Amino acid sequence: MFIVENYSLAILLCFVTMVCWGSWANTTKLTSPSWRFELLYWDYGMGILITTLIIAFTLGSNGAAGRSFLADMHQASKSHIYSAILGGIVFNLANILLVAAIAIAGMSVAFPVGIGIALVLGVIVNYMDHPAGSPLLIFGGVALIVLAILLNARAYQKLQSNATEKISKKGLILSILSGCLMGLFYKYVAASMVNDFSNPEAEKLTPYTALVFFGIGVVLSSFIFNSVQMRKPFVGSPILFGAYFKGSFKDHLVGILGGAIWSIGMSLNIIASGKAGPAVSYGLGQGATVIAAIWGIYVWKEFDQAPQGTKRLLNFMLLLYIVGLSLLILSK
Numbered sequence: 001m002f003i004v005e006n007y008s009l010a011i012l013l014c015f016v017t018m019v020c021w022g023s024w025a026n027t028t029k030l031t032s033p034s035w036r037f038e039l040l041y042w043d044y045g046m047g048i049l050i051t052t053l054i055i056a057f058t059l060g061s062n063g064a065a066g067r068s069f070l071a072d073m074h075q076a077s078k079s080h081i082y083s084a085i086l087g088g089i090v091f092n093l094a095n096i097l098l099v100a101a102i103a104i105a106g107m108s109v110a111f112p113v114g115i116g117i118a119l120v121l122g123v124i125v126n127y128m129d130h131p132a133g134s135p136l137l138i139f140g141g142v143a144l145i146v147l148a149i150l151l152n153a154r155a156y157q158k159l160q161s162n163a164t165e166k167i168s169k170k171g172l173i174l175s176i177l178s179g180c181l182m183g184l185f186y187k188y189v190a191a192s193m194v195n196d197f198s199n200p201e202a203e204k205l206t207p208y209t210a211l212v213f214f215g216i217g218v219v220l221s222s223f224i225f226n227s228v229q230m231r232k233p234f235v236g237s238p239i240l241f242g243a244y245f246k247g248s249f250k251d252h253l254v255g256i257l258g259g260a261i262w263s264i265g266m267s268l269n270i271i272a273s274g275k276a277g278p279a280v281s282y283g284l285g286q287g288a289t290v291i292a293a294i295w296g297i298y299v300w301k302e303f304d305q306a307p308q309g310t311k312r313l314l315n316f317m318l319l320l321y322i323v324g325l326s327l328l329i330l331s332k
């Protein structure tokens with residue numbers, strides 16, 4: 001199987017993760033106006049699983065090092081398989097709650113609360129499980145990235161005409177719950193994996209096998225979480241499952257594409273974690289919030305009509321983000 005042998009390549013893959021995680025949501029702009037996110041989410045989950053299988057049968061099954069995907073799956077213990085599946089379930093619930101929080105409270109509340117908590121909690125939890133790198137540089141970098149996310153939220157708040165209105169308590173609670181879950185899912189996937197990718201221990205999973213079972217967890221749990229969301233949506237009227245089959249080929253394809261983009265980012269991040277360490281890999285990946293902001297600034301032109309001083313705020317946000325990432329990179 002393909003294994004990352006040097007730190008520079010690991011960091012490069014983490015940067016690709018940031019781009020993927022910060023870009024997949026752009027696909028929602030390509031669907032029909034009537035195609036609700038709850039319907040897109042079925043294809044999104046399938047896109048994640050399909051991509052992990054393709055990667056497992058290619059990168060995960062070729063090369064002299066490690067174990068091939070099928071051989072690894074046959075020797076794996078149930079406890080490690082369940083751990084990877086649990087990671088997919090926890091992520092899926094966190095992701096659905098985050099989208100609901102955005103719909104209710106807006107991006108300026110959901111992202112800094114949800115992703116901010118996820119970033120800090122995720123780095124702490126993963127560093128405790130696999131301490132690697134200078135804690136001073138790691139947590140210093142995380143602090144700067146969180147500050148950048150807060151500035152990004154403030155910029156979005158300036159765009160909203162209702163920014164002075166009272167923040168939705170429901171949206172805030174959903175953001176907190178999402179952040180806590182999002183900060184924990186990665187550790188379950190990491191716990192299922194071998195410590196040495198090139199010389200894998202018995203019963204544990206290689207990163208490629210862990211990713212497939214993670215994808216299975218996402219798809220299986222969608223039959224519970226997304227079904228409930230369709231019947232009792234946080235925003236809007238209930239949707240019948242039959243509506244899914246009325247979507248166009250393009251709508252379904254876009255959903256799968258969104259899942260594939262996110263899954264490529266996740267896969268590269270997990271592969272890189274063997275060299276960079278889970279804390280650094282996860283921390284860099286969750287900087288995707290600012291990548292999403294860059295899309296909004298330079299591609300979708302969301303801030304062209306922003307009040308005076310907003311562009312200065314965004315430039316400072318990007319500077320903090322760059323410095324924070326640099327500290328994470330230098331931590332090893």
